Each structure stands twice: as C-alpha cells, then as structure tokens.
Amino acid sequence: MTEAVSRPTLEAVAARAGVSRATVSRVVNGGDGVREPLAERVRRAVAELGYVPNQAARSLVTRRHDAVAVVIAEPETRVFADPFFALQLRGISKELTAHDNQLVLLLTEGRDDHARVARYLxxxxVDGALVFSLHLDDPLPGLIHDAGVPTVFGGRPDWGGDTRAPGPERPGRAGGNPGVVYVDCDNRGGARTAVRHLVDLGRRRVAHITGALDQTSAVDRLDGYRDVMADLPGGSDPRLVVESDFTPGGGEGAMRTLLDRCPDVDAVFAANDLTALGALRVLRASGRRVPEDVAVIGFDDMLPVAMEADPPLTTVRQDIEEMGRLMARLLLRGLSGGRDRAGATADTPPDGGVILPTTLVRRASA
Amino acid sequence: MTEAVSRPTLEAVAARAGVSRATVSRVVNGGDGVREPLAERVRRAVAELGYVPNQAARSLVTRRHDAVAVVIAEPETRVFADPFFALQLRGISKELTAHDNQLVLLLTEGRDDHARVARYLxxxxVDGALVFSLHLDDPLPGLIHDAGVPTVFGGRPDWGGDTRAPGPERPGRAGGNPGVVYVDCDNRGGARTAVRHLVDLGRRRVAHITGALDQTSAVDRLDGYRDVMADLPGGSDPRLVVESDFTPGGGEGAMRTLLDRCPDVDAVFAANDLTALGALRVLRASGRRVPEDVAVIGFDDMLPVAMEADPPLTTVRQDIEEMGRLMARLLLRGLSGGRDRAGATADTPPDGGVILPTTLVRRASA
Structure with a gap:
C-alpha cells in the first residue's frame, strides 16, 4: 500500500536526467527525435529511479489504451442475476481478447452512478465503450455523447427522433439516429413469429407478458404481438396484455394477474425466457397443463434456462453471445478507422443499426 | 464513432489561447497560479473548441482517479458461474459506491491475459486494485508488485516465505509477507470445527473433498481436516482425501471416486458448498440417505445454494460480502493515507493479514 507514495514521477526522471518532461515522454514512449546521448541519459534515469512509464502520460502521445469499457445500465446485482448479461459479456470478452484489448466492466449500484461512469469514460x-440495457430517460447516452467516447450500443437506443422499429404502419428500415451505431435482434419480427405460431395452433385468447416498457426491446416485442393480434376477432382485448420487467418474479406476478383477469387465456407469449419461467410456475400451481390448457412461448432461447424449463420452452432464439461479439467487432473496426464511411458494409448499414435475425425454436411448451 | 477523431486536444486549446500546455493544464485542473486575463483566455478556448478535460492529463496533476480495479484471477465464464464472486463483488460495489469510487472490473479469458491486466493496472x-482467487504460480502478484499499484488481496496470497496458516504444529499468528495486505476467513479453524462436528456425531470414516490445491484456501481447509483426523484411529487413511476444484461437477467426480475407494464412508467434509451440492447428487443417485448413511458439510454458507440443497446443507459460514466490503475499505483507507503505519488498527494488524471468523451453521445434512 505504500509503493504509490514513493512511485517516481515523469518529472523526477526529467530532473534527474536534466532534460524536459517532453523529452522524457518521447524516449519513454519510443518516439524518435531524441539524440542518442540525451536518450541514453533518460534511460539511465528511468532505470535508477525505477520509473514505471505511466499510461496517462503515454496516452497523451498515442491516445490509445487497448482497453474497451462495457457499461450495463443495470445495478450490479441484476448484472449477476440475469444470465443474459453473462452471455453477452462472453461474446465481448472473446472478441476483445482476440484483439488483445482489455475488457473494463464498469459496475454500478444504479442510475445515480451513471454520471460517475460517464466521468470515467x-x-x-479506454478507447471506446459498449453500452447495453439502456432504459428510457437514462442520462447515460447524453453523458456519453458529451464525453465524445466512441460507442456501440447493444439494443436500439431511443432518444430523439423516430426510432420505432419498422412495422405495418411504418414499413421500411430500422429507425435510428444518424451516427449512432447499435446492434439488436429483430425483436418485432421475432414476436410476430411467436404469436402467429400460437394462433396457427388454434389459440384465440393469446396473452402477452411484456418486458420493461422503458426499454426498446420490450416495446418492439409488444408491437410485434399487436401486429398479429390486431387481425383477430377480440385480439385487441387490452386485458390480455400485462406489463412486467423481464424477471422470473415479475413473470409470476403478471401470470397471476392474467389468470385473474382472463381465466380463459389459452396461450402466453412472454417477453423473455425468465418471465416465461415465472409464468410456468404459476400455471403449474393453478393446476393448468402446459401446453394442453395454456401454451407458452418465451424469447431469447437462453441455455440452459429454456431447455431445463418444465416443460422445455418453445422460444424465439436470438444469438446473445454473437450480439456481444459483433458489438466489440464494430467498435474495434471503428477505432482502427476501418469503417467505410461512404456507405454500408455487411455489418454496418449507413443508419448505424445492425439487426440480427431470430428463429422460432419449438419445444414442448407450445 | 467519429467524435474521437475530431475531439479537441489540450494542445489545440493551448494553440487557440496562445499559451503553453502547462498553463492550459493548470487552468483546466483548477490549479492556482495563472493570472486572470490568461486564465480567462484559456477558458474561452476550452468553450469554443468544446474541449473535454482529459483525465489522462488531469491525473498527471492530481494522480487520483477515484477508481479501483477488481481482478478475479479466473476466466470470465467462471466469474459468472460461481455466485461466490458475485457476493464478493456486491460488498466491494457497495463500499466503493459509498465513497463515490468507480468499480472497474477487469475480465479475462484466463491466465494468459494477466500480463495485459497488469499493464492496465x-x-x-485506477488508484488501486482488489485482487482475488489467486492460484499458485500465477505471475499476477509479481506483475502487480512491479506495477507499483496499491493492492489488497482477497484470500491469503502464497508467494515467497512461509505463509501457511497457523496450526498445532506451528502455533501463532497468521503468516504473511510484510507489506502485503489481505483479507481472508479462518479457513483452517472453520475446517476443524466442521470435521470435529462430524466426529462428535459418531462418524469415523470422515472423507474430505478438497478445493483447488493451488489456492491457499483449499490447502488451509485440508490442513484443518488433517488437524482433527490425525488424532483418530485410521483417521489418516489417504484414500479418504480426494482432490477437487471447488465446482459442482468436480464434487460429483470426487464423490464417485470416494464411493469407489471407500464404500464405508459415513461423512464428507466438502471444501465448499458447490462441491457439496455435487456430492449430494451422487450420494442420492447411489441410494445413500443423507445424513443417515452419509453426513455432509460444506463451506461458505452461500445463499440460496446451501438453503435450497436437498437436504439443506450444514456448512461453515463465512461472510463473503463483508470480506469484499472490508477489502475495499482497507484499500480506500490506505489510499487516503489513513493507515496507521506505526502499528495495528482493528482492521489491519502489522503483518497485513485480516482473518475473519467462521461459524458452523447446522441444517439437515449433518
């Protein structure tokens, strides 16, 4: 604990060698332009004092740290409780490590700490940031923008302008702010596929347990549910939609509310697998058989959660690990100047949104 | 992704204001000694260029970042799979946040990345580091020492000199290297209590499934087991000790080996709760009743793991969250110069080791 006190500074090296700070900095950072007897004097002073080159000084010259921050806009307890984040981090970690970049995970107790996170950014x-699980009204995107840190978002951010996902009422490309780079899955399309599958099975009282509606993924999945239900007689019954929060506990509460409001419900599309788990528990406790009485579909195909559910969960698969990997790849490419600014590449369309496909995985629950 | 390219530098501000870099730095960092008309000119240049003071520059002056790194010497997949780490991080996060310090978690894919972690440190x-789950022969402690970063270790580090935990053959204080600050629990004493409890229940064929023996916690728990067993007839039967790795899968394999070698085993002390979970599964599959045929004790009292085990687990409780909290507190105190160097405080004995007590929690499994 005492080393830092006596840790020699760049200034001390400069004084010892009898040269300027700038000269020390140039020698230490391997730059040219320092004549040999002078450079040798600096190197001797460095060795004598046991000076460890400070990246803070080095970065003033190179402006690169080979480090990337990851910010998950959730309290750290949630980060460690929801395997979704572990999977996304796995993809990020593999990609960053393959490029010898350090993953710097900035944890918080909650939104109050976001100003401090932005200060660190x-x-x-760090050279850039990967930010995910943003909630509406979170000041983080604005703070990050002000900080001028190159950033790739996980999940479509929702600030300024029209960023709703494309749908029947507004066909076309995914919306987005120019210059904002993000990776997301086809939340709305995936939801439509799930609900259509339930309808094709002959279900008519199809309910939806939403995710946290201050997140675009939850809003888009709700939109997808409505796209399909709007065409069915009685499909727009508002009692069939219950708001929840992407957690198993939230799914339990929502399922109880649903059974109370609509005892004739014969299918549930849950906003994610964890919510579906909670719903399955309550359905079992109420004596309903799945799928005979009530069919259930989740979203994510998070393993082993979906496979080990009872019964195994039919769900909309998105490749969460690949999403993290792609975020990291896009950021590193941007940092190395490899992005083609004139137009699109396979990974980066001009509007900055990359939408990964989803697929329906059929198991026993629907 | 493009902002960083055009982000104005300290140099640009200096050029705009017609002053030296040092003058800009002093104004930006709130230092005195710059006359008013000059300071005003700098502030105007900062505003006109939209310059965001770079902490790399500021830290050259203040040498503080209000950020603390956490390094867990395990692959990130293990960090997210073992709730032990989540609990320790919870304590650290609470304490750092209470002091408005940013928690910077440095994740890796494995030991090959430790040199990169040390470079970042x-x-x-960051102002300092909290490092835990060290393994023998890991180069990290040496690298951290060379980096001169103030560090508090979680778990007694084992490099150079005699650092075995105190025991009957070597009574006295916990060992340690001078100047190395660490927090640990009483691994050896806790193990002794567990094994004595099994012996007091009348068990005579008491086995031990060890943790990863390249970690001091596993070695100390094995020593505690041996302390008690050495006094029993037949207690030093080496077949009763099976090496494992602190994971549920490892516990399963070790329990199978044990049943094979010693079908008459009537008690198992497992090195942690996760290992005990694996052992319970194999005992159940083999038709043995717990605790009637084989009593089982774990270590950690990790909730909800220990409570939800079948049957609920008797275990040696250590306060994992408090351990993390205390590590953070010791580091912050050291950084603020509050440590009493002349002697001990309640938290920091002169040899740098803080040993937290353990207690036996009795549930159904023993």
Whole structure:
C-alpha cells in the first residue's frame, strides 16, 4: 500500500536526467527525435529511479489504451442475476481478447452512478465503450455523447427522433439516429413469429407478458404481438396484455394477474425466457397443463434456462453471445478507422443499426 | 464513432489561447497560479473548441482517479458461474459506491491475459486494485508488485516465505509477507470445527473433498481436516482425501471416486458448498440417505445454494460480502493515507493479514 507514495514521477526522471518532461515522454514512449546521448541519459534515469512509464502520460502521445469499457445500465446485482448479461459479456470478452484489448466492466449500484461512469469514460482510460440495457430517460447516452467516447450500443437506443422499429404502419428500415451505431435482434419480427405460431395452433385468447416498457426491446416485442393480434376477432382485448420487467418474479406476478383477469387465456407469449419461467410456475400451481390448457412461448432461447424449463420452452432464439461479439467487432473496426464511411458494409448499414435475425425454436411448451 | 477523431486536444486549446500546455493544464485542473486575463483566455478556448478535460492529463496533476480495479484471477465464464464472486463483488460495489469510487472490473479469458491486466493496472487508470482467487504460480502478484499499484488481496496470497496458516504444529499468528495486505476467513479453524462436528456425531470414516490445491484456501481447509483426523484411529487413511476444484461437477467426480475407494464412508467434509451440492447428487443417485448413511458439510454458507440443497446443507459460514466490503475499505483507507503505519488498527494488524471468523451453521445434512 505504500509503493504509490514513493512511485517516481515523469518529472523526477526529467530532473534527474536534466532534460524536459517532453523529452522524457518521447524516449519513454519510443518516439524518435531524441539524440542518442540525451536518450541514453533518460534511460539511465528511468532505470535508477525505477520509473514505471505511466499510461496517462503515454496516452497523451498515442491516445490509445487497448482497453474497451462495457457499461450495463443495470445495478450490479441484476448484472449477476440475469444470465443474459453473462452471455453477452462472453461474446465481448472473446472478441476483445482476440484483439488483445482489455475488457473494463464498469459496475454500478444504479442510475445515480451513471454520471460517475460517464466521468470515467471521458477520462481517457479506454478507447471506446459498449453500452447495453439502456432504459428510457437514462442520462447515460447524453453523458456519453458529451464525453465524445466512441460507442456501440447493444439494443436500439431511443432518444430523439423516430426510432420505432419498422412495422405495418411504418414499413421500411430500422429507425435510428444518424451516427449512432447499435446492434439488436429483430425483436418485432421475432414476436410476430411467436404469436402467429400460437394462433396457427388454434389459440384465440393469446396473452402477452411484456418486458420493461422503458426499454426498446420490450416495446418492439409488444408491437410485434399487436401486429398479429390486431387481425383477430377480440385480439385487441387490452386485458390480455400485462406489463412486467423481464424477471422470473415479475413473470409470476403478471401470470397471476392474467389468470385473474382472463381465466380463459389459452396461450402466453412472454417477453423473455425468465418471465416465461415465472409464468410456468404459476400455471403449474393453478393446476393448468402446459401446453394442453395454456401454451407458452418465451424469447431469447437462453441455455440452459429454456431447455431445463418444465416443460422445455418453445422460444424465439436470438444469438446473445454473437450480439456481444459483433458489438466489440464494430467498435474495434471503428477505432482502427476501418469503417467505410461512404456507405454500408455487411455489418454496418449507413443508419448505424445492425439487426440480427431470430428463429422460432419449438419445444414442448407450445 | 467519429467524435474521437475530431475531439479537441489540450494542445489545440493551448494553440487557440496562445499559451503553453502547462498553463492550459493548470487552468483546466483548477490549479492556482495563472493570472486572470490568461486564465480567462484559456477558458474561452476550452468553450469554443468544446474541449473535454482529459483525465489522462488531469491525473498527471492530481494522480487520483477515484477508481479501483477488481481482478478475479479466473476466466470470465467462471466469474459468472460461481455466485461466490458475485457476493464478493456486491460488498466491494457497495463500499466503493459509498465513497463515490468507480468499480472497474477487469475480465479475462484466463491466465494468459494477466500480463495485459497488469499493464492496465500500471497504466495510471485506477488508484488501486482488489485482487482475488489467486492460484499458485500465477505471475499476477509479481506483475502487480512491479506495477507499483496499491493492492489488497482477497484470500491469503502464497508467494515467497512461509505463509501457511497457523496450526498445532506451528502455533501463532497468521503468516504473511510484510507489506502485503489481505483479507481472508479462518479457513483452517472453520475446517476443524466442521470435521470435529462430524466426529462428535459418531462418524469415523470422515472423507474430505478438497478445493483447488493451488489456492491457499483449499490447502488451509485440508490442513484443518488433517488437524482433527490425525488424532483418530485410521483417521489418516489417504484414500479418504480426494482432490477437487471447488465446482459442482468436480464434487460429483470426487464423490464417485470416494464411493469407489471407500464404500464405508459415513461423512464428507466438502471444501465448499458447490462441491457439496455435487456430492449430494451422487450420494442420492447411489441410494445413500443423507445424513443417515452419509453426513455432509460444506463451506461458505452461500445463499440460496446451501438453503435450497436437498437436504439443506450444514456448512461453515463465512461472510463473503463483508470480506469484499472490508477489502475495499482497507484499500480506500490506505489510499487516503489513513493507515496507521506505526502499528495495528482493528482492521489491519502489522503483518497485513485480516482473518475473519467462521461459524458452523447446522441444517439437515449433518
């Protein structure tokens, strides 16, 4: 604990060698332009004092740290409780490590800490940031923008302008702010496929347990549910939609509310697998058979959660690990200047949104 | 992704204001000694260019970042699979947040990445580090020492000199290297209590499934087991000790080996709760009743793991969250110069080791 106190500074090396700070900095950072007797004097002073080159100084020259921050806009307890984040981090970690970049995970207790996170991001400790699980009204995107840190978002951010996902009422490409790069899955299309599957099975009282509606993924999945239900007689019954929060506990509460409101419900599309798990528990406790009485579909295909559910869960698969990997790849490419600014590449369409496909995985629950 | 390219530098501000870099730095960092008309000119240049003060520059002046790195010397997949780490991080996060310090978790794919972690630690991005789950022969402690980063270790580190835990053959204080600060629990004493409890229940063929023996916690728990067993007839039967790795899968394999070698085993002390879970599964599959045929004790009292085990697990409780909290507290105190160097405080004995007590929690499994 005492080393830091006596840790020699760049200034001390400069004084010892009798040269300027700038000269020390150039020698230490391998730059040219320092004549040999002078450079040798600096190197001797470095060795004598046991000076460890400070990246803070080095970064003033190179402006690169080979480090990337990851910010998950959730309290750390949630980060460790929801395997979704572990999967996304796995993809990010593999990709960053393959490029010898350090993964710097900035944890918080909650939204109150986001200003501190933004200070760290602005502080020149990382080359860029990967940010996910944003909620509406979170000041983080604005703070990050002000900090001028190159950033790739996980999940379509929702600030300024029309960023709703494309749908029947507004066909076309995914919306987005120019210059904002993000990776997401086809939340709305995936939801439509799930609900259509339930309808094709002959179900008519199809309910939806939503995710946290201050997140675009939850809004888009709700839109997808409505796209299909709007065409069915009685399909727009508002009692069939119950708001929840992407957690198993939230799914339990929502399922109880649903059974109370609509005892004739014969299918549930849950906004994610964890919510579906909670719903399955309540359905079992109420004596309903799945899928005979009530069919259930989740979203994510998070393993082993979906496979080990009772019964195994039919769900909309998105490749969460690949999503993390792609976020990291896009950021590193942007940092190395490899992005083609004139137009699109396979990974980066001009509007900055990359939408990964989803597929329906059929198991026993529907 | 493009902002970083055009982000104005300290140099640009200096050029705009017609002053030296040092003058800009002093104004930006709130230092005195710059006359008013000059300071005003700098502030105007900062505003006109939209310059965001770079912490890399600021830290050259203040040498503080209000950020603390956490390094868990395990692959990130293990970090997210073992709730032990989540609990320790919870304590650390609460304590750091209470002091408005940013928790910077440095994740890796494995030991090959530790040199990169050390570079980041040495790079002036954090004020100090909390390092846990070290393994023998890991180069990390040496690298961290060379980097000169103030560090508190979680778990007694084992490099150089005699650092075995105190025991009958070597009574006295916990060992340790001078200047190395660490927090640990009483692994050896806790193990002794567990094994004595099994012996007091009348069990005579008491086995031990060890943790990863390249970690001091596993070695100390094995020593505690041996302390008690050495006094029993037949207690030093080496077949009763099976090496494992602190994971549920490892516990399963070890229990199978044990049943094979010693079908008459009537008690198992497992090195942690996760290992005990694996052992319970194999005992159940083999038709043995717990605790009637084989009593089982774990270590950690990790909730909800221990409570939800079948049957609920008797275990040695350590306060994992408090351990993390205490590590953070010791580091912050050291950084603020609050440590009493002349002698001990309640938290920091002179040899740098803080040993937290353990207690036996009795449930159904023993």
């Amino acid at each position: 602005a502080g020149g400790h | 040495a790079g002036g991005h």
